[in-house]
Amino acid sequence: MNNKLQYTEAGKFEETRFEKIHNAVFDNSDVASLAVAEEIAELIKSKQAANEPCVLGLATGSSPINVYEELVRMHEEEGLSFKNVITFNLDEYYPMAKDNTQSYWYFMHDHLFNHVDILPENINIPDGELKPEEVHQFCIDYELKIKEAGGLDFQLLGIGRTGHIGFNEPGSHFNSGTRNITLDHITRIDAATAFLGIEHVPRVAITMGIGTIRKAKRIVLLAWGINKASVIKETIEGEITSEVPATYLQTHNNVTFVLDEGASSDLTRVRTPWLVKNCIWTDELTLKAVVWLSSKLEKSVLKLTDKDYNFHGMSSLLVEQGSAYQLNINMFNKLQHTITGWPGGKPNADDTNRPERNTPARKRVIIFSPHPDDDVISMGGTFDRLVEQGHEVHVAYQTSGNIAVSDEEALKFAEVSLDLNGGDSRAAQIIKDLRSKKGYDVDTEAVRKLKGLIRRKESVAGTRYVGIPDEQVHFLDLPFYETGRVKKNKLSKKDVDIMCDMINKVKPHQIYAAGDLADPHGTHKVCLDALFLSLAELKKETYMDDCWVWLYRGAWHEWDIHDIEMAVPMSPDQVLKKKQAIFYHQSQKDGVMFQGDDSREFWMRVEDRNKETAKKYHSLGMADYAAFEAFKRYHF
Structure with missing residues (x-):
């Protein structure tokens, strides 16, 4: 399977001298996820036709959810079978009970395994319920089991803001195998939302190693949103370093990063395309380039010179515009016209160069x-x-925003209500619900109502x-x-x-x-x-x-x-x-x-x-x- 041929129709790809990993940029994550699910489905079917098992390495987190939803749809509506599929998941928190809604065991069954015909014995997920003394041998056995299955045909990955793949945090070794690892603070912060606070996020996980991942015949990494833009640029354009473990993928010969527009936004060919190719200078691109140049040189727009433009990849823009003088004035005016103290429009004023209309006067x-x-x-x-x-x-x-109100805040209001209303039974029940709440219990309807009411008021x-x-x-x-x-x-x-x-x-x-x-x-x-x-x-x-x-x-x-x-x-x-x-x-x-x-x-x-x-x-x-x-x- 040649990665250079993947996703070139639906996703945009332009190889540049800055990029060291093949990548495809899609308009949004929904379209991208469909393309990835289609590749996985085709692999499963080709293996079925050859009467061979299809060995998939799978990821968790928000990035692959739509991929799994599409695979489930293909199973239910198009008859895609998973009976020949063997899966190995990348990682699991430790310790972590399987029935905990934050476990990756729960995640995979909830999003994929419970909805397809995969054989239970073909599902492999790191065990978060092991005794500490059992973890080392489990990791050795996990590696052997992947090898006995014939190796990973396809590995699906996400990427963390630390550059981790799986839970291979900064400092992970190029040839590392499956092991337990202490999670980076940033990784735990990113997980805090799901766990309702960082204090509930485990500090340790079991993860496939970099070496294990790199042995996969095909790797596809998913990244969505502007939050991932910085680490995606580092990974695709930077040097290989243990500080950004995903950069190790630069050495793999069949890897594709599948990105949405947000995740790709810091790539050189996206942020500053005039540095890598001839551009069609639209009004939008011209403004973007002038603002970039002004910021880079720490000069106001009106002080930019012909030399500034020529030395920073914009000679073709200067040819189109005639001179820096006129270009600077045009862009200065364009920026100036965005500023208004009248967001609803200024009545009885010329609105030709204002962001908003002057009518109706009262909107x-x-x-x-x-x-x-x-x-x-x-x-x-x-x-x-x-x-x-x-x-x-x-x-x-x-x-309602109720989930963002802490239990302590809700308890305070319930106790005030109880005192004000002389032992109000509803307040008493809410207090009882809050005090008996454990771990990741879902709030009762009465508690949610109170929390929503707090935010409403x-x-x-x-x-x-x-x-x-x-x-x-x-x-x-x-x-x-x-x-x-x-x-x-x-x-x-x-x-x-x-x-x-x-x-x-x-x-x-x-x-x-x-x-x-x-x-x-x-x-x-x-x-x-x-x-x-x-x-x-x-x-x-x-x-x-x-x-x-x-x-x-x-x-x-x-x-x-x-x-x-x-x-x-x-x-x-x-x-x-x-x-x-x-x-x-x-x-x-x-x-x-x-x-x-x-x-x-x-x-x-x-x-x-x-x-x-x-x-x-x-x-x-x-x-x-x-x-x-x-x-x-x-x-x-």
């Missing part, structure tokens, strides 16, 4: 907030400006502070979220119908929504998908002809400067007011459950991010503002 606006604090965290200053300038602003909280306090009437605050409680666990249900028609009803009720001129897909537990992406599906259903409605959608980003990442289409400046006073609005979400302060790899609280992160955006604009030659909130328009 109906919906701010969709995935969790009950994303509105003020991500766009609190713009929110305040829209209200201040007289627009009819509605806030729609898409999920915090939200209303925040919106009142900004000046929104209570009747313009909406709690959608989309059903996909209400599982009581980190793992959510798939979007349903009911979710989309709720979104459609909300939009249809307001008939907005503007919609603001979270376009930040770096959210570590995926709720932002699902909420954005729900919006896109509802817009597709409603786009024929007459009022939608006059509706513009603006995407903001959350607490993890900001839009790149060249992507920003509306930048709303904030004064120092507005920065302080935004901070105060965030503080109303008290349950999310001081040890928030899902903060990712950044130990700062959300208000600190977003304040620094807004200030950094203003600094970047200033360094390009724009006015010196205290902070900016940034938006990109979505055309539907």
Whole structure:
């Protein structure tokens, strides 16, 4: 099987002098997952035709879920059989009971094995229930079992932000075999979401080694999202090093990295394509290149010279534009025109070069907030400006956010309720439920209701502070979220119908929504998908002809400067007011459950991010503002 022929039709691949591993970039992870599942299915069928076993190395985590879903669909609808398949999983936490919902044994059966006709005796997963003295021999036997099966025909991988494959953390040896290993702190942070806190994440795992993985005849590594962009660039373009174990795959002769646009975004051919090939200089690419050059040379846009462009791979752009002088002016104006203190449009003003229309003067606006604090965290200053300038602003909280309220916080409120209501039986039952909760127990319905209520009341306090009437605050409680666990249900028609009803009720001129897909537990992406599906259903409605959608980003990442289409400046006073609005979400302060790899609280992160955006604009030659909130328009 020649990896150079894989995925070249559906996925984009352009080999460059920077890249040392074959890779294919897809528009999104759904399409990419279908392509990978198809390759696996074809391998299984070819082995069946030859009357041979098909030996698969399998991975866990969020990356391969859609691959497994497609394989299950092929089994159920197309008759794909797994009777000749032998599987070896990469890793397992240790210690870890099989029936624990966080175990990889549970994951694999839940997503694949329970739904196909694989023989139970052909399933091999590292055993997290071994006694400590049994682990060493188990690892030796696991290696022998792979060898006796004929070796791995195909190995599916994900990649961690430390560059680990399997649980081969930085420092792992090139020829390492199956063994137990201490997990890197970053790996444990990334797993903390699923475990409801890093304190619950095991410190040790059993993993196949680098040497074991490299013996596979074919390797496909999956990486989705902007969070993986940095490590993907290091792995594909960097030197081989034990500090980034995935770089060892550069020595394999049949490996493909399958990426979505987010994961590929730091590759040289994606971020700075003019350094590797002749470019078609679209307006978007021209702005991207000029902003990059200005930042790299630490010069304002208007100070860039012909020599600067020629020495940094942009001579063809200069030929098209005629001179740096005119190009600089054009790009300076383009950046300047993104800045506006009137996010709803400035009435009675020429809007030719403004991000928003000047009519109607008073717009109906919906701010969709995935969790009950994303509105003020991500766009609190713009929110305040829209209200201040007289627009009819509605806030729609898409999920209850109950899972992000700690048990301690809920217990505090339940105990207050018990004292206030003279032994209220509902409060007493909630206290009993919380005190008897163990490990990864799912909250009872009453506990979830209380946690959702805590976040709801915090939200209303925040919106009142900004000046929104209570009747313009909406709690959608989309059903996909209400599982009581980190793992959510798939979007349903009911979710989309709720979104459609909300939009249809307001008939907005503007919609603001979270376009930040770096959210570590995926709720932002699902909420954005729900919006896109509802817009597709409603786009024929007459009022939608006059509706513009603006995407903001959350607490993890900001839009790149060249992507920003509306930048709303904030004064120092507005920065302080935004901070105060965030503080109303008290349950999310001081040890928030899902903060990712950044130990700062959300208000600190977003304040620094807004200030950094203003600094970047200033360094390009724009006015010196205290902070900016940034938006990109979505055309539907």
